[in-house]
Amino acid sequence: MKNRKKLICPLCGKAYSEPPATSRTDNSTLICPDCGTKQALSIFGLSIEEQEKIIETIHKSKT
């Protein structure tokens, strides 16, 4: 068991223990990896629906 401190993502309000991502909007806010991925994807012009699908795929591949 890893004993990482839980962090709360300010964007989605979710508690997470994965290494945080840095918000691209201000380069200092720590956000959860999911929001980090969404922000990265939004740069490519993907819609929210497409972003959610990719997040889902990432979560499925982890298990």
Ligand SMILES: [Zn+2]
């Ligand atoms: Zn988040």
